[in-house]
Amino acid sequence: GAVVSQHPSRVICKSGTSVKIECRSLDFQATTMFWYRQFPKQSLMLMATSNEGSKATYEQGVEKDKFLINHASLTLSTLTVTSAHPEDSSFYICSARTANTEAFFGQGTRLTVV
Amino acid sequence: EDQVTQSPEALRLQEGESSSLNCSYTVSGLRGLFWYRQDPGKGPEFLFTLYSAGEEKEKERLKATLTKKESFLHITAPKPEDSATYLCAVQGGGSQGNLIFGKGTKLSVKP
Numbered sequence: 121g122a123v124v125s126q127h128p129s130r131v132i133c134k135s136g137t138s139v140k141i142e143c144r145s146l147d148f149q150a151t152t153m154f155w156y157r158q159f160p161k162q163s164l165m166l167m168a169t170s171n172e173g174s175k176a177t178y179e180q181g182v183e184k185d186k187f188l189i190n191h192a193s194l195t196l197s198t199l200t201v202t203s204a205h206p207e208d209s210s211f212y213i214c215s216a217r218t219a220n221t222e223a224f225f226g227q228g229t230r231l232t233v234v
Numbered sequence: 235e236d237q238v239t240q241s242p243e244a245l246r247l248q249e250g251e252s253s254s255l256n257c258s259y260t261v262s263g264l265r266g267l268f269w270y271r272q273d274p275g276k277g278p279e280f281l282f283t284l285y286s287a288g289e290e291k292e293k294e295r296l297k298a299t300l301t302k303k304e305s306f307l308h309i310t311a312p313k314p315e316d317s318a319t320y321l322c323a324v325q326g327g328g329s330q331g332n333l334i335f336g337k338g339t340k341l342s343v344k345p
Contacts, residue, residue, distance in 0.1 A: 126277065152331050163238075163321070163335040164278070177330070213277045217331055222268060225277035 122148045124216050126226025133204055133233055141199045141229045143214030149194035150216035154223065155187075158211040170197055204233040236261045236326045240336035247312055247343050255307040255320055255339045263327020267305050269298050270321040272338065278321055281307075312343045 123146040133139050143153060152171050156164040168184075170176040170191035178184045186208075188200040197216075201208055209232050215223040239258045247253055259267065266285055270278035282291045284300040291298050295316065297308040307320055319340045323333035 124277075154332050161337070163337045164323075164333075166332050166334075169330050169332050171330075211275075215277075215333075222266070222280055222283050223331065223333060224280060225270070228275065228277040230275065 122224045124224045124226045126214050126229055128229060129227055130230045135205055135233055136203055138200055138202045139204055141212055143197045143226050145195045145216040151218050153191055153197040154215045155199050156213045206233045209233045236334045238322055238324055238334050238336035240322050240339050242339060244340045249313055249343055249345050250311045252310045257305040257322030257336055259324050261324045261326045265325045265327055267300055268323045269307055272319045272321055314343045314345050317341055317343045
C-alpha cells in the first residue's frame with residue numbers, strides 16, 4: 121500500500137511552547153489529508169480535514185488557532201500545536217488519500233506536554 | 235449522526251481458535267466500510283474496504299464481510315502475531331473522505 125510518513129514519532133515539550141508535526145505522502149500525491157487525535161482506549165477522533173492550497177476544515181470543538189494546519193503541497197501537511205498545555209498530550213495521527221483511494225495513515229506522534 | 239460500534243471491546247483467543255469481530259454501523263449513504271489493524275503506539279494499517287452489502291474480502295487468515303447494518307472480521311486459526319487492535323471505520327456520503335471510527339477490538343492470541 122501507499123506510504124505516509126509522520127515525524128516526529130515522539131515529542132516532549134514544555135508547557136507554553138509550540139510543536140510542529142509533519143505528515144508526508146511518500147509515493148503518491150494526496151489531494152486530502154486528515155488529522156486525528158486518539159486518547160488511550162478511545163477511537164480516532166477527526167480534528168480537521170485539509171486540501172492542498174486551501175484552508176483546513178476543523179471539526180466542531182477543535183480550536184483552529186491552537187491547532188494550526190498547513191497543507192502547502194500535495195505531499196506535505198503540518199500540524200502545529202501552539203502554546204501547548206498538558207491536556208494537549210495525546211497521540212496525533214495523520215492520514216492521506218487521493219480521490220480514488222482509501223486513506224493511508226502515518227505512524228502517529230506521541231505528544232507529551234510537561 | 236454517523237456512528238460505529240465495535241464488539242467485543244477485548245477478545246482473548248488461544249492460537250488456532252477461530253472467532254469473529256463485529257462492527258455495527260449507522261451512516262447516511264455508505265461510501266465504504268474499512269478495517270484497519272493498529273499495533274500499540276503505531277498508526278492504523280489498512281486491511282480491507284467493503285462497499286456494498288454481500289461483499290466479502292480475504293487476506294491470509296482474515297475475512298471481512300458486510301451487511302446493510304454490520305460487518306464482521308473473521309479470524310481463522312489465529313497466530314500470536316495477529317494480536318493487535320482492530321479498528322472499523324465508515325465513510326458517509328456527506329463526508330470529504332474522512333472516516334468515523336469505532337473504538338476497536340483488542341485481540342490477544344496466546345500461544
